[in-house]
Amino acid sequence: MGQALVFTEEEKTLLRQLYKKLRLTAGDSVTDEQIVKLKELLSDSTKNGVLPRNNFDMNPIIRDMQTSIIISEEIGLKGSCLIGIMLHDLVRNETLKADTVKTLFGTDTTRIIEGLVKTEKLYDRSLAIDSENFRNLLLSFAEDMRVILIMIADRVNLMRQIKDSPNETDRIRIANEAAYLYAPLAHKLGLYKLKSELEDLSLKYLEHDVYYDIKNKLNETKRSRDAYIADFIAPIKDSLEKDGYKFSIKGRTKSIHSIWHKIRQQKTDFNKIYDLFAIRIILDAPLDKEKKICWEVYSIITDKYKPNPNRLRDWLSVPKSNGYESLHTTVMGPGGKWVEVQIRTRRMDEIAERGLAAHWKYKGLKGANGLDDWLTSVREALENTEDDSQKMINQFKMDLYADEVFVFSPKGDLFKLPKGATILDFAFHIHSKIGCNCTGGKVNGKNVQLRQVLNNGDQVEVITASTQYPKQDWLNIVTTTKARNKIRLELKEMASRQAEFAKEDVQRKFKNRKIDYDEAVMMRLIKKYGYKTVTDFYQKVAEGTMDVNDVVDNYLELIQKDQDQLNNLPYRSAEEFSILEEESQASSKDDVLIIDNSLKGIDFSLSKCCHPIYGDDVFGFVAVNGGIRIHRQDCPNAAQLKKRFEYRIVKARWAGKSEGKQYPITLHVVGIDDIGIVTNLTSIISKEKDSSLRSISIDSHDGLFTGHLTVNISDTSKLNQLIKKLQAVKGVKQIDR
DSSP: OOOOOOOOHHHHHHHHHHHHHHHHHHGGGSOHHHHHHHHHHHHHHHHHTOSOOOTTOOOHHHHHHHHHHHIIIIIOOOTHHHHHHHHHHHHHTTSSOHHHHHHHHOHHHHHHHHHHHHHHHHHHHOSOOSSHHHHHHHHHHHOSHHHHHHHHHHHHHHHHHGGGOSOHHHHHHHHHHIIIIIHHHHHHTTOHHHHHHHHHHHHHHHSHHHHHHHHHHHHHHHHHHHHHHHHHHHHHHHHHHHTTOOEEEEEEEOOHHHHHHHHHHHTOOGGGOOOSEEEEEEEOOOGGGHHHHHHHHHHHHHHHSEEOGGGOEETTTSOOTTOOOOEEEEEEOGGGOEEEEEEEEHHHHHHHHTTTTOSTTTTTOOOOTTHHHHHHHHHHHHHOOSSOHHHHHHHOOOOTTTTEEEEEOTTSOEEEEETTOBHHHHHHHHOHHHHHTEEEEEETTEEEOTTOBOOTTOBEEEEEOTTOOOOGGGGGTOOSHHHHHHHHHHHHHHHHHHHHHHHHHHHHHHHHTTOOOOHHHHHHHHHHHTOSSHHHHHHHHHHTSSOHHHHHHHHHHHHHHHHHHHHTSOOOOGGGOOOOOOOOOOOTTTOOEEETTTBOSOOEEEOTTTOOOBTSOEEEEEOTTSSEEEEETTOTTHHHHHHHOGGGEEEEEEOSOOTTOOEEEEEEEEEESOHHHHHHHHHHHHHOTTEEEEEEEEEEETTEEEEEEEEEESBHHHHHHHHHHHHTSTTEEEEEO
16 A cells, blocks of 8 residues: 555645535536445545555646546536546556446446546557557547547646646646647547647647747737727627627637747748637527528628628538538728638537537548548537437447557557458568568467457567568468568569579589580470469479479470471571571660670669669669669668579679660658749759659648659769759758659
């Protein structure tokens, strides 16, 4: 047992206040009997020291009560959720059994607690939470969506309480997690107010000076802003009252985080942000007349102020897919300032304010497959106040990621695989070499075979051996396309290697029996045997199903048959031989490669894995199907080719001139996200005499763009000159081949 949890006098006062507030907001969703039992369990836990304070020295019971109030008041969940929040730490510390909770408080509370315990353990276990995979795994582990709502509420509470903590390191970590993980989740769930609060607090902790600079500027301009809003509203208010509408009008200032995001995105300063606020007109209207009344008010506003036709957003006629309904317009207000006006009914506003029809989709936060339908169902369940919505929520299960599993490496890295994936799939997912050498593995510390199917949250370790190699039956074990393709490729290469060894064995037999080896005759013999490819024939030799001595004997028979036919041909004088016109040879400027020091005119191709061009240090690789592939010496595959197929490597070098010949190369570019920079790059390439742009692909993120430029160019010297010119463009951060 640990040290008893001691309450300070300040905490005792706060505890009494929170208790009264929680009793009031919980109403009759928690019975008196349940409250008595809950008090007993928590009292025992404080005495036994099983509820320690966290890194911020927060009292765990007070923290859970604060979270419960957020869940009840700001999200609207009661009963089982509140009890689950208060008891989950006891179950996690194994002080309280889940079966006991089930007996005392029911199945629903138990399910919530198990979800909280499961996700918190997952959270503690992962070292890679800054990934989309972790967010998806968290969602799939939670099963009951109320668990995610509770986690968001707890993070909001934590962010509120740590502002004065001296623990700067943990505060920064918590703030980063709130910004990356919890704010987007809150946005997707429609909890707009909580999302904005998480973002603002994260900015406050992570960018202290920026946060207070914007906050101070908002405070400085508040008086003039309020005066402007009053002037803007006055004529509208008079007209609405005169026409007998029941309404309220309020101004909504952008959140500090939204202002900061816009400043950064538009590369401007605070004084040039003109939409710091919006006017919201909320109307009392019967359901069947909502649209009609909203459009009537729109007409009144546009009679007073000139509208911007490009900024009209009609989500009355066709509500957004997430249920959001409102009419937005931007009008020219006094002093030539653009003002956004939102027109909606009280029903629409209550839904939007509670976050049940959030703006996540049209703000660009696109969910995973199935997430849209799930979120819509969540909102429908919470919006339905007339029916027993609590039962709907209780029955709701989250199966978004039923087709995926998320597993950990021993170091805590997170990987996503399709459902049904095996240890062998995981091994190939990490690296093809690990997959080829895989002999089995360990799942959660237990030895398993290659066929072991993986489940969500498994910690997987692959066991390898250098003597292991892929088998044909592995194709029946794996489920992923990547693994299957790698296995097939390796089996094909293994067959090719075996065929090469078999061919060398046959040629050795010829040499031992002092028989001249003729490739053309051997090809005819292989065709006579009925094999479609040379590899198939030599594979049979390697397997021992084709005897080498029989091959030699049949070869000699074919030679003898050819000789007999030649002896029976009628005699023709050499004078009768006519010289046919030779096919035109490739010009010297096309034959720019010398293979194996002296050979020219050999059939070769430039490898697509490294795209060599004239001037690169290169080598040749004899392909199985004939011909030679040219690779750069610094090709990513060079080391493996030289190690595994040394006998197929030949020397190659460029000769002559590369006049009139161009080669495709791809440049990777990183720079500041500005279309002018990309325009400058393409302009430079187009002006170069010996280069041309074939294709370009650009992607931008966080103020930077990354791009791939495919260029036709004649040689390395021209390429180096081009790269230097591109590097000189202002705003370009990196260019490499």
